[in-house]
Amino acid sequence: MNPMVKAEGVHKNFGRLEVLKGIDLEVQPGEVMCVIGPSGSGKSTFLRCINHLEKIDAGRLWVDGELVGYRQKGDKLYELRDHEVARKRREIGMVFQRFNLFPHMTAVENVMEAPVQVKRESRAEVRERALALLDQVGLADKANAYPNQLSGGQQQRVAIARALAMRPKLMLFDEPTSALDPELVGDVLAVMRKLAEDGMTMVVVTHEMGFAREVGDSLVFMDGGVVVEKGHPRDVITSPRHERTQSFLAKVL
Amino acid sequence: MTNQADTSTVDDRGGAPAPPEKISAVPVRHPGRWVAAAVLLVLAAMLVHSLLTNPNWKWAVVGQYLFAPRVLHGMLLTIELTALAMAIGIVGGVIVAVMRLSPNPIVSGIAWLYAWFFRGTPVLVQVIFWSFIAALYPYLSLGIPFGTEFVYFDSNKLVPIFVGVVLGFGLNEVAYMSEIVRAGILSVDRGQTEAAEALGMTRTKIMRRIILPQAMRVIIPPTGNETISMLKTTSLAAVVAVGELFTTVQLIYGSNYQQIPLLVVASLWYLVLTSVLSVFQYYIERHYARGTVPLRARGFRFGRAQGGLS
Ligand SMILES: Nc1ncnc2c1ncn2[C@@H]1O[C@H](COP(=O)(O)OP(=O)(O)OP(=O)(O)O)[C@@H](O)[C@H]1O
Numbered sequence: 001m002n003p004m005v006k007a008e009g010v011h012k013n014f015g016r017l018e019v020l021k022g023i024d025l026e027v028q029p030g031e032v033m034c035v036i037g038p039s040g041s042g043k044s045t046f047l048r049c050i051n052h053l054e055k056i057d058a059g060r061l062w063v064d065g066e067l068v069g070y071r072q073k074g075d076k077l078y079e080l081r082d083h084e085v086a087r088k089r090r091e092i093g094m095v096f097q098r099f100n101l102f103p104h105m106t107a108v109e110n111v112m113e114a115p116v117q118v119k120r121e122s123r124a125e126v127r128e129r130a131l132a133l134l135d136q137v138g139l140a141d142k143a144n145a146y147p148n149q150l151s152g153g154q155q156q157r158v159a160i161a162r163a164l165a166m167r168p169k170l171m172l173f174d175e176p177t178s179a180l181d182p183e184l185v186g187d188v189l190a191v192m193r194k195l196a197e198d199g200m201t202m203v204v205v206t207h208e209m210g211f212a213r214e215v216g217d218s219l220v221f222m223d224g225g226v227v228v229e230k231g232h233p234r235d236v237i238t239s240p241r242h243e244r245t246q247s248f249l250a251k252v253l
Numbered sequence: 254m255t256n257q258a259d260t261s262t263v264d265d266r267g268g269a270p271a272p273p274e275k276i277s278a279v280p281v282r283h284p285g286r287w288v289a290a291a292v293l294l295v296l297a298a299m300l301v302h303s304l305l306t307n308p309n310w311k312w313a314v315v316g317q318y319l320f321a322p323r324v325l326h327g328m329l330l331t332i333e334l335t336a337l338a339m340a341i342g343i344v345g346g347v348i349v350a351v352m353r354l355s356p357n358p359i360v361s362g363i364a365w366l367y368a369w370f371f372r373g374t375p376v377l378v379q380v381i382f383w384s385f386i387a388a389l390y391p392y393l394s395l396g397i398p399f400g401t402e403f404v405y406f407d408s409n410k411l412v413p414i415f416v417g418v419v420l421g422f423g424l425n426e427v428a429y430m431s432e433i434v435r436a437g438i439l440s441v442d443r444g445q446t447e448a449a450e451a452l453g454m455t456r457t458k459i460m461r462r463i464i465l466p467q468a469m470r471v472i473i474p475p476t477g478n479e480t481i482s483m484l485k486t487t488s489l490a491a492v493v494a495v496g497e498l499f500t501t502v503q504l505i506y507g508s509n510y511q512q513i514p515l516l517v518v519a520s521l522w523y524l525v526l527t528s529v530l531s532v533f534q535y536y537i538e539r540h541y542a543r544g545t546v547p548l549r550a551r552g553f554r555f556g557r558a559q560g561g562l563s
């Protein structure tokens with residue numbers, strides 16, 4: 001079986017700033033990988049490379065055995081067209097720190113938008129599925145609310161439902177709870193935990209060490225654009241091998 | 254909450270705190286506002302008095318021409334000109350704005366050049382120019398650039414004066430609308446595009462479904478302004494004698510020398526039209542405010558400011 005995500009020597013520069021300096025990682029199907037690291041270490045950038053929101057400058061990146069952003073013929077790489085990139089993104093869900101719900105649509109319309117507009121599925125069918133998904137994240141009664149009528153935690157759960165509506169095989173979470181008031185974090189984490197139990201492959205950038213320890217199958221510590229340490233969450237948290245990991249954990253725990 | 258007559262004794266009976274007494278403070282007085290209002294009222298009364306008593310306004314003549322078929326026909330042309338020019342302006346404005354934001358430097362450069370040229374020359378010149386385009390290019394043809402031509406058009410038939418005027422106003426408006434639309438597009442949070450991209454939407458879809466509907470909130474008020482301004486700018490078409498409202502009243506007072514009453518007729522109709530437009534704008538704005546303000550049904554009111562005298 002192909003790994004769901006495979007990165008080999010992934011580099012990314014913004015102008016002269018080298019943000020990713022050779023990332024090697026593998027995420028197996030069904031695995032929940034948590035990524036931690038100090039601010040600016042390149043966690044978000046790596047996540048965004050996986051669904052090609054950022055273009056990588058060197059190395060190779062595969063999702064489910066297919067190269068991200070390029071087609072390989074012989075030893076030549078061909079850039080994918082806009083609509084080809086878009087098609088691949090449909091199989092990868094992403095949840096953002098700042099929710100990014102569409103403010104001019106109700107919760108259920110947010111969830112329905114992509115399946116109806118992108119996959120051209122029938123409205124009635126999608127609507128039923130959307131309502132079921134909202135129910136699953138505990139928001140059955142908020143289907144017709146606009147995002148500005150929802151709390152941060154509710155918005156983030158709608159955002160998760162929106163991503164799930166595309167039936168992705170991989171979910172990316174970029175600090176999904178960092179913008180939330182502490183008492184709202186639990187609801188969102190509960191939804192993510194349920195998702196993990198159902199077997200979803202997830203890459204989660206987070207500072208929630210409790211979640212990483214209990215739900216994560218692996219934990220990656222990034223610093224300065226490289227993976228410093230990777231292992232089972234319990235091992236990394238309780239007995240980090242690298243000094244940098246130790247000092248970072250000392251600050252967040 | 255209990256609702257008994259002896260609420261004042263709650264404290265004595267249960268030890269629960271009495272409900273806080275409703276505040277009845279003396280509100281802040283604003284004598285300045287009252288003085289200003291009085292002065293303005295007197296001025297307004299003087300104006301109305303003069304309008305009614307000065308015989309030079311010739312209200313009888315105004316009444317005679319207000320619904321004259323020629324005037325109404327002129328008004329219809331004014332509406333047509335405005336509607337067509339604004340339609341070109343809005344559609345073209347969206348296209349030029351999207352071009353301007355394109356990552357392709359040639360495409361965005363052309364869009365910039367367009368706005369530079371059409372904003373940089375007087376609209377009156379452009380209108381006259383388009384009306385006489387037939388003199389410049391008597392024939393238009395379709396074919397391979399610099400090569401064989403397949404179809405010929407006689408420009409005089411293809412571009413009559415009315416079409417020339419519409420093009421003149423419309424193409425000029427495209428330049429202004431493109432800047433308005435661009436500002437609207439730029440006002441939408443970058444995260445919206447990212448979220449839509451992450452869902453697998455294509456560039457055009459994102460623009461149409463996600464960005465433009467949100468940009469509308471920023472785009473509509475200045476577009477309303479542009480429409481109202483266009484309504485009056487169409488009176489410039491008088492120079493090439495398209496029979497819109499202003500041309501019509503000019504023609505009429507040219508023969509009967511009743512300038513003042515006929516200008517009043519034109520002004521009244523322009524006022525009516527702009528008022529109707531304002532009402533339209535209100536409802537369009539409310540439509541696009543979905544999800545940005547608490548849903549509160551409110552009717553249309555002229556002048557939206559809150560507050561009053563006290
Ligand atoms: N579009 C961009 N243009 C230029 N620099 C960027 C861009 N995006 C990110 N960077 C830079 O890349 C570096 C890594 O950013 P990234 O967002 O990946 O960090 P992070 O690990 O997610 O940090 P945080 O915990 O603060 O979210 C930072 O120094 C940031 O300033």
Ligand SMILES: [Mg+2]
Pocket residue numbers: 043044045174175
């Ligand atoms: Mg980040």
